[in-house]
């Protein structure tokens with residue numbers, strides 16, 4: 001039996017994770033913590049693994065505290081910087097505990113990112129559109145940022161030329177943000193949950209890769225997989241694709 005503590009337990013994702021852990025035969029929910037609760041050896045109540053779905057401003061502090069409390073950590077919260085990841089990697093090494101951070105635990109989204117990276121070298125244009133519920137705090141989504149970075153890395157590795165774009169003026173920023181040279185567009189619309197579209201184009205053809213999370217249940221198989229695997233993946237792992245060991249990575 002693996003003991004699990006959930007941080008952000010009163011949030012949209014945290015509540016869903018608490019239920020999924022409770023429903024799993026091999027996992028036991030031992031602590032539900034939220035804003036205002038300290039993360040200590042006592043409050044995590046013997047957890048082997050801590051799951052963090054909180055807010056970008058709090059997640060790094062939570063991860064460092066959970067490592068100090070002797071736990072492995074699985075993180076879904078977005079907003080990570082390279083410096084923050086390096087700090088966590090060092091802390092995990094020092095504590096002898098492991099951390100998995102994934103911008104998206106939905107299998108459809110992990111596969112969409114993977115397919116986009118595989119396809120990117122074959123197209124001259126690539127842009128990312130992410131669509132979310134209006135209560136989301138950060139933009140662009142962590143998933144869209146990761147997607148853009150994977151596309152950019154694949155294009156760089158294959159020596160792709162710069163994308164064609166004749167835009168000479170964009171005073172209102174309607175061409176979207178640029179992440180590693182890839183355009184990213186963020187939509188916030190009531191009724192949506194979490195969605196992403198990746199458009200890859202050549203003269204006369206278009207490949208559209210789309211992923212839709214209609215329900216937060218979609219993230220649970222990935223979260224539980226990470227909880228079950230984190231003890232065996234030394235140090236810091238970023239992205240569920242590494243946990244799933246996808247072919248062609």
Ligand SMILES: NC(=O)C1=CN([C@@H]2O[C@H](COP(=O)(O)OP(=O)(O)OC[C@H]3O[C@@H](n4cnc5c(N)ncnc54)[C@H](OP(=O)(O)O)[C@@H]3O)[C@@H](O)[C@H]2O)C=CC1
Pocket residue numbers: 007008009010011012013014033034035036037053054055056058062075076077078079102103104105106219
């Ligand atoms: N990786 C993935 O697959 C997914 C990632 N996410 C990401 O997960 C995060 C949470 O999303 P969501 O559940 O929708 O957000 P919510 O706002 O619904 O939940 C966040 C919860 O964390 C609490 N909280 C705030 N500060 C702290 C703290 N210091 N310690 C503990 N808890 C705290 C909040 O409390 P209060 O409201 O009182 O501030 C709230 O209950 C976001 O970054 C989101 O982008 C979301 C879905 C999937």
Ligand SMILES: O=C(O)C1=N[C@H](C(=O)O)C[C@H](O)C1
Pocket residue numbers: 078103104132136137140141142143144193194195
């Ligand atoms: O805030 C959300 O809802 C989501 N956040 C993650 C992100 O920023 O990529 C994952 C998913 O898109 C849902």
